[in-house]
Amino acid sequence: MDLLEHAGKRVLASHGVLVPIGHLAVDVDQAVAAGDAIGYPVVVKAQVPVGGRGKAGGIKVANDAEEVAAGAGAVLGMSIKGHLVRSVWVEEALTAAREIYFSFTFDRAAKLHLGMLSARGGIDIEQVAVEFPEAIHRFHVNPLERFSEEAAIAAVAAAGITGDAAEPVAGLLVKLYDAYVAEDAELMEVNPLAVVADGRVVAMDAKVILDDNAAWRHPGWEEWRDIEGLDPRERSAREKGLTYVGLDGSVGIIGNGAGLVMSTLDVVAQAGGRAANFLDVGGGAAADVITAALDVVNADPAVRAIFVNIFGGITRGEEVAKGIVEALGRVDLRSPIVVRLDGTNAEEGRAILASHESDRLISRPTMLEAARTAVEMARA
Amino acid sequence: MSILVDGSTRVLVQGLTGSQGRFHGLRNRAYGTSVVAGVTPGKGGTDVEGIPVFDTVAEAVAATGAEASLVFVPARGAAAAVIEAGEAGIALVVCITEGIPLHDEARAFHHLARNCGGTRLLGPNCPGVISPGKANLGITPGEIALPGGPVGVVSRSGTLTYQALHELTRNGIGQTTCVGIGGDPVPGTGFIDCLRLFQADPETRAVIMIGEIGGADEEAAAAFIAAEMDKPVVAYVAGVTAPPGRRMGHAGAIVSGGKGGAAAKIEALEAAGATVVLDPTELGSRMAAVLKL
Numbered sequence: 001m002d003l004l005e006h007a008g009k010r011v012l013a014s015h016g017v018l019v020p021i022g023h024l025a026v027d028v029d030q031a032v033a034a035g036d037a038i039g040y041p042v043v044v045k046a047q048v049p050v051g052g053r054g055k056a057g058g059i060k061v062a063n064d065a066e067e068v069a070a071g072a073g074a075v076l077g078m079s080i081k082g083h084l085v086r087s088v089w090v091e092e093a094l095t096a097a098r099e100i101y102f103s104f105t106f107d108r109a110a111k112l113h114l115g116m117l118s119a120r121g122g123i124d125i126e127q128v129a130v131e132f133p134e135a136i137h138r139f140h141v142n143p144l145e146r147f148s149e150e151a152a153i154a155a156v157a158a159a160g161i162t163g164d165a166a167e168p169v170a171g172l173l174v175k176l177y178d179a180y181v182a183e184d185a186e187l188m189e190v191n192p193l194a195v196v197a198d199g200r201v202v203a204m205d206a207k208v209i210l211d212d213n214a215a216w217r218h219p220g221w222e223e224w225r226d227i228e229g230l231d232p233r234e235r236s237a238r239e240k241g242l243t244y245v246g247l248d249g250s251v252g253i254i255g256n257g258a259g260l261v262m263s264t265l266d267v268v269a270q271a272g273g274r275a276a277n278f279l280d281v282g283g284g285a286a287a288d289v290i291t292a293a294l295d296v297v298n299a300d301p302a303v304r305a306i307f308v309n310i311f312g313g314i315t316r317g318e319e320v321a322k323g324i325v326e327a328l329g330r331v332d333l334r335s336p337i338v339v340r341l342d343g344t345n346a347e348e349g350r351a352i353l354a355s356h357e358s359d360r361l362i363s364r365p366t367m368l369e370a371a372r373t374a375v376e377m378a379r380a
Numbered sequence: 381m382s383i384l385v386d387g388s389t390r391v392l393v394q395g396l397t398g399s400q401g402r403f404h405g406l407r408n409r410a411y412g413t414s415v416v417a418g419v420t421p422g423k424g425g426t427d428v429e430g431i432p433v434f435d436t437v438a439e440a441v442a443a444t445g446a447e448a449s450l451v452f453v454p455a456r457g458a459a460a461a462v463i464e465a466g467e468a469g470i471a472l473v474v475c476i477t478e479g480i481p482l483h484d485e486a487r488a489f490h491h492l493a494r495n496c497g498g499t500r501l502l503g504p505n506c507p508g509v510i511s512p513g514k515a516n517l518g519i520t521p522g523e524i525a526l527p528g529g530p531v532g533v534v535s536r537s538g539t540l541t542y543q544a545l546h547e548l549t550r551n552g553i554g555q556t557t558c559v560g561i562g563g564d565p566v567p568g569t570g571f572i573d574c575l576r577l578f579q580a581d582p583e584t585r586a587v588i589m590i591g592e593i594g595g596a597d598e599e600a601a602a603a604f605i606a607a608e609m610d611k612p613v614v615a616y617v618a619g620v621t622a623p624p625g626r627r628m629g630h631a632g633a634i635v636s637g638g639k640g641g642a643a644a645k646i647e648a649l650e651a652a653g654a655t656v657v658l659d660p661t662e663l664g665s666r667m668a669a670v671l672k673l
Contacts, residue, residue, distance in 0.1 A: 051630065103631040106482060108565050108595050111489060116631060125630050143486035144494065184481055189631050207630075214481035216456060258563070259537025259592055262618040263660050269621040270658065278622070283519075283538070313507070313521050313542045343542060344521050367661050 001210045002049040006089045007224040008206030012190070015179035017172060018202045022091030031072035032065050034090035040064055041093040044071040048083035051207070054123060056080045061093055094202060099192030100161060100169060101125045101136070103207075104180040112140040113180070115147070115173070117159040121192040135160075147177035168201040169193065184214035233277065233300055240292045242279060249274025250378040252297035252306040252335065254290070256281050256315050264309045267367050273375030276303045285315050290323025291330065298333050304378035307370060308339045317341050317349025325356050336360045336377050340370035382511035382557040383532065383577040383584070384472060384502070385448060389515050392417040392446035392470075394437065394453050394461045396428050401452035404476070404519050405431070408450070411522040413515040416444040437468035450508065450517045451475040458504060459484035466496030473568070474517045475503035482565055489566045501568025507538045507560035520545070520558065528554035531667060532578035534571055535590035536563050536597075537618060540660055544588050544616075547664030553673065556584045563592060571601035579609050586612045586671055588663055589654070593619030593642050602648035612670045613654040616663060617645045 003011065009019040023034035024047070035042045046058030053059055058080050060071030068090065078085050101121030107114035118136040120128045128135050137159035141147045152170040161169055172193065180188040189207040196202055215221055237244030243258070247265075251273045255261035258280050265275045277300065281293050290308075297306055310320045320341060327333065336359065341349045353363045362377075364370035385391075391408070395401035396418025406429060409415040417440040418428055424435030434440040437449065449470045453461040458477040465473045473492075480488075485504060492499050502509060508518015513527025524542060526549040533548075533555055535541040541560045548555060559574045561567050571589060578584045587609075591598035598617060605613050620642040646656050657666050 101630070105631045106486065106565055109597075109600075111486065111566055113486070114631075129630075142490055143483065144490045181483060184483055186482060187631055191630060211482045213455060213479045214483070217481075255539075257537060257539025259535075259590070259618045260539035260543065260660075262592065262622050263540060263616075265622060266618065266620045267659055275621070311539050311543050311546070313519065313539060343524065343546060368659055 001212055001221065001225060003208040003210065003224055004047045004049060005045060005206055006047060008208035009203065011183055011208055012176070012179060012203050012206050015182070016175050017179070018200055019206070020091040020094055020202060020204065022089050024087055025072060025090055026087045027076065028069050028072045031088055031090050032068050035062060035065055035068035038090065038092050042068060042090050043093045044068060044075060045089045045091070046075045046078065046080055046085040047087045047089055048080045048085055050081045050083055053080055058085065094194060094196045094204065096192060096194035096204065097197055098165065098195045100195070101191045102173065102176065102193050103187065103189035104177055104185070105187045107140065110140055112142055115139050115141060115155060115177070117155055117173070119160045125191055141177065147174055149174055164199055165195045165201065168199070172201050183208070184211045184218065185209060186211050233296065236299065237279065237296045240296060242281060242293055242296060244296060245278040246300070247275050247277050248302070249276045250302055250304040251374050252276045252300060252303040253309070254279045254281060254293045254297060254306065255309040256283065256285060256311065260309065260311055264307065264367070264371070267371040268307065268375060271368065271371040271375045273371070273378055276300055283313065283315060285319070287319050287323035287326055290320050291327040294324070294327040294333065295331055298331055298335065303335050305335050305374045306337045307374040308337060309367060309370065310341050310343070312341070312343030312345055315344070317343065317345035317347070318352060321349035321352035324361070325352060328356065328361060333360065336362065338362050338364060338370050338374040338377065340364050340367050381581050381583045382514055383574070383581050384509050384557060384559065385511050385515045385517055387412065387514040388414070389448050390414050390416045390444065390446045391448045391450055391515070391517055392419055392437065392440045392444065394419045394449055394451045394465065396420060396431065396433060396452070397423050397426070398452055398454070402428055404452065405450070407522070408516050408518070411516040412513070413517065416446050437464050437470065441468050441470065446470070448472040448474065448517060451477055453477060455479040455481070459488040462488045462501060463491050466492040466499040470499055473499060473501045474506070474508050475501065475568070476506065476508055476518055478505040480504050480564070485564060485566045489568060492568070502559065503562045503564070503568060505564040506562030507541055509557060509559045511557045512555050518560070520560070524549055525558060526554040529556040529583045530554065530585035530671070531588060532556050532574070532581065532584040533558035533588045534574040534578070535560050536592045537590055540590050540616070540618060543660050544590060544663045547661055548588070548667060551664035551668045553664060553667055553671070556581060571597055572604045575601060575604055575609060579611055584611065586614065586667060588667060589613055589615045590660070591615065591617040591645055593617070593622055593645070594640050596639060598645040599648045602652040602654065605649070605654055606652035614663060614667050614670055615649045615654045615656050616660050617642045617649070617656070618660070620658070
């Protein structure tokens, strides 16, 4: 789960990390009230789960109530990288004497937690990483161990952060690592971590990704789940317990297993088409799950043909076929379905499909043939 | 021969009394796997269709001599179950469970590495390992595999593993062992571990390797193939056209440096001398050509 900035900052604050004073606002009046309460100047920041907000015009500095109203009015309702801005975070404007980049994430290659620290934080950190890789200090922490104060001091020195800021920054790193572990985070990133004029070290932004697999031990996460911001197709799929990613083509895809679905996207591209989505029904899907999946794909107006690609392992061919036939009877399907069924009980499944074969339901023996047929039908 | 498991491997199932554990544990036994025990805390002294159930792995090992464990324990308890198996001296722990929290998984992996040197972990979130005709530990449908070799299979993806077995079998090509290493962030056993075992196995003459986008494991495997293997490898990488994955802040971009895409993996594998197919249903026919069958 990707947390919005305001939620990420609340998580950090609960672990003793200093963050600017701020309030969430969903309309202009609330934003002005927040500005008045905090005292000017303030910063009005779009709450969307993507980076590059500043460059997209989603962050405005305001020196008085009028400017807050203008800023919030401009930012609320705008779209940043496809995300509608439904709320803004209004916070005290602090001037950074220096900006530091800091993150903890998991390094799959090393199988260790990875800390990254740079004295050259700020909006161009990815550029810095490319041009001056040595400007980013990287260090690993074994998941069985704590990140000690001594290790933090060493990391800060290695990153070239010196002077009065060194000690408070090191202290903050220890808190951030503890927060990263305690909150079951996949990513905790602060960019910039600002050293402000009075010497305080403040997290000016927060990018926190929480591990959905650990949601059961964090009941508090529910209030942060931002399903409103999801693509409506994705929301409907999530409610049905399906793994769905919306794409921009015209061939609707349903398959079992992430690898096979990815592979299906590839074969559709090979056949000259474009997939409208990625939909994985998972292992062992019964007829009703297939029907639900068809429902979701059918609801996408861009879909012109549906390609159901199933290799039965635990999933059984006749269950898939039954689900398709049931959906044909129950759902008003706008698009023809092309099915490729193989593996466990595929013969039984194909027999069921054969008895319902029509120009709306077509079986093909191989993935590539099925993809070609689906692409042709999507073009027709 | 086979790698990792064979007909003599004595297997216990952690979570045998749960629905998944029972279903697959019994299927694995019916396949011919020597399933000697189950473990479920609090259910010691009972049995599942004649398979004795114990409260702890240590008790099961003492009573039955089990040397491999198959874990079907739900995600909340799976990491602890893996650690328990390692501490009881189990040599091979196959963890099928998916959805284990990242931090739990990372701690379990390092706990085994640090304290249980003799234990190999396969998975989590994998279909398991099958040596056709000898033993099946996991959820692979045994009937799609063909005993007798000479091909070894190693894969990150579940369904595509089945697809590969099916294509080999359809072309009359048997398998020595098929290993699903799983797609989780901290796999206990990786491509290179399996490639090394297949290279050393006298009955394995060629290997199928199935990768996916993300990470750099396929590139590392390619380097191993180039440096250490003289057996032919036929490879497939899923995700050539997949949309870019979820963005992990700036950190993700900094770590990956823009790598992890399918094209770079395919290029690396081809440069290492592997034959790469673009359609997974061609794995069988292409392997037949490589083996000159």
